[in-house]
Amino acid sequence: MDPIIQLKGLTKCYGALKAVDDLSLDIAKGEVFGLLGPNGAGKTTTILMMLGLSEPTAGSAWVSGINATSRPIEVKRKVGYMPDSVFYDSMTAFENLLYLGRLNGLPEPEVRSRAAEMMEVVGLSAHMHQKTATYSRGMKQRLGVADVLIKKPEVIILDEPTLGIDPSGVKEFLHLIKELSVGQGLTVLLSSHHLHHVQQVCDRVGIFVKGKLLAEGSINALSGNLFNKDGYTTAITLGNAPTAAAL
Amino acid sequence: MGNTSDPDHIFLYLKLLTATENSMPPFHVFVSFLGPLLGISLGFDAVNSEKNNGTLIRLMAQPVYRDNLLLSKFVSTLILVSVLFISLVLLMTGGGLLITGVRMEPQELLRIMAFVGISILYVGFWLSLSILLSIGLRQAATSALTAIGIWLFFTVFYQILINLVVRAVLPDPDFLSAEQIAAYNELILTLLRVSPSQLYTDATTTLLMPSVRSLGPVTMEQMAGAIPAPLPFKESLMIVWPQVSGLVASTVVCFALGYYIFMRREIRS
Numbered sequence A: 001m002d003p004i005i006q007l008k009g010l011t012k013c014y015g016a017l018k019a020v021d022d023l024s025l026d027i028a029k030g031e032v033f034g035l036l037g038p039n040g041a042g043k044t045t046t047i048l049m050m051l052g053l054s055e056p057t058a059g060s061a062w063v064s065g066i067n068a069t070s071r072p073i074e075v076k077r078k079v080g081y082m083p084d085s086v087f088y089d090s091m092t093a094f095e096n097l098l099y100l101g102r103l104n105g106l107p108e109p110e111v112r113s114r115a116a117e118m119m120e121v122v123g124l125s126a127h128m129h130q131k132t133a134t135y136s137r138g139m140k141q142r143l144g145v146a147d148v149l150i151k152k153p154e155v156i157i158l159d160e161p162t163l164g165i166d167p168s169g170v171k172e173f174l175h176l177i178k179e180l181s182v183g184q185g186l187t188v189l190l191s192s193h194h195l196h197h198v199q200q201v202c203d204r205v206g207i208f209v210k211g212k213l214l215a216e217g218s219i220n221a222l223s224g225n226l227f228n229k230d231g232y233t234t235a236i237t238l239g240n241a242p243t244a245a246a247l
Numbered sequence B: 001m002g003n004t005s006d007p008d009h010i011f012l013y014l015k016l017l018t019a020t021e022n023s024m025p026p027f028h029v030f031v032s033f034l035g036p037l038l039g040i041s042l043g044f045d046a047v048n049s050e051k052n053n054g055t056l057i058r059l060m061a062q063p064v065y066r067d068n069l070l071l072s073k074f075v076s077t078l079i080l081v082s083v084l085f086i087s088l089v090l091l092m093t094g095g096g097l098l099i100t101g102v103r104m105e106p107q108e109l110l111r112i113m114a115f116v117g118i119s120i121l122y123v124g125f126w127l128s129l130s131i132l133l134s135i136g137l138r139q140a141a142t143s144a145l146t147a148i149g150i151w152l153f154f155t156v157f158y159q160i161l162i163n164l165v166v167r168a169v170l171p172d173p174d175f176l177s178a179e180q181i182a183a184y185n186e187l188i189l190t191l192l193r194v195s196p197s198q199l200y201t202d203a204t205t206t207l208l209m210p211s212v213r214s215l216g217p218v219t220m221e222q223m224a225g226a227i228p229a230p231l232p233f234k235e236s237l238m239i240v241w242p243q244v245s246g247l248v249a250s251t252v253v254c255f256a257l258g259y260y261i262f263m264r265r266e267i268r269s
Helices: A043-050 A072-078 A093-103 A108-121 A137-149 A167-184 A195-201 A219-226 B012-018 B027-043 B048-053 B055-060 B066-100 B106-136 B140-169 B178-192 B196-208 B220-224 B233-263
Strands: A003-014 A017-028 A032-036 A058-063 A079-082 A155-159 A187-192 A204-209 A212-217
Touching (some): A017 A043, A017 A187, A032 A167, A043 A058, A043 A155, A093 A108, A212 A219, B012 B066, B027 B066, B027 B106, B027 B140, B027 B196, B048 B140, B066 B233, B106 B140
């Protein structure tokens, strides 16, 4: 296994609170990894440390062999991060994409065609020149994916991507993610608190509670580890059969 | 203009920027009042609105340095302000040139350009102050109000405060020698120059009125041999050099402070 994301004993404290507690995790290239945990489990903090946006109290985060804390710019070149999708509302979707493309140093002749191509990939070409303020949540989420892909990343990190989208939208969105991962060989890290969203697409899942990784593995292995394989069985034994008269 | 006893009467275009019929303040006084408001309104929500909208984290996830973000916020606004001032002054002098047809002295052009430069610098100071506040304070409204508060303090209350203190603390001038009065006057002026608007007013008056030869009190001995004539441009510039350095320094201090706060801050939506 060739880990593209490596977390070694990652710890983050806010005062007395340990948001992330000694987290060690390897994610292989081309994998779709789901970080599953309730709100406040430290998922976002972990992601921020991977991008060098937050400094770990102890431990280190490595993305394709680069230390995220000391060389964040190089990491950000390789990683596309999709936070809760917000855009500059006064610009059209296309302009938003152009702006990000330019920030990533795409050459000027390439950036327009690339932005248009990305809109095509996420299926928003028809609404390309609309202001993002008019976009629905699902559309914004898809624009967020285009936004992440425009820099040709090796890894994409999606923070709660399914939040607030309707079930059919979620299905479509996760399908798009899976397609991209398989088609372009992208490594995807997905955080969520919905098990049934995560299990639809993820190769591997890590369960993250109160800053600790409780378990990791494929969905099947996890259910084997955490639960009894056969499910719960309840046995009732009666001492002596009740008589017909008592009934 | 016809008053030949005025040593500045040959500078038509400087007059154009400074002379009024007392119904409204001259241009440079106008700028000293409204320039700060321009700077504040362009900078008060530079960083905290991006943070509150959640776009800051999206920007910071791109391969750009944080200092570039701050620098671009500052420089882009400063370019905007420069364009505004340069075109305003060009319109005024150009209009004068078209109507009167009087030839412009080379020295006048230099003085007007220096005036524009100092005005941009002055707005730049307020801009960097308001960017500093927008980094330090979470809400855009708070940072706007704080910046306006600081502006009001320096334009209105600071003089009042200095006057109060001077009256209460300094001895009665009747019992002082001329030298002591001059020394105290110098001290009061120095205190007043803590305020950036005072620095700006000093600098622009000297540049736009070539006959102003000193910003402090001048003794009778010094005045005795002086001919009321305009100073050369270089001399006027030398007089205002401390003011210009003061403005540059306070701008840089505000910017550096903002930079220091912003560099190591954790950004999350």
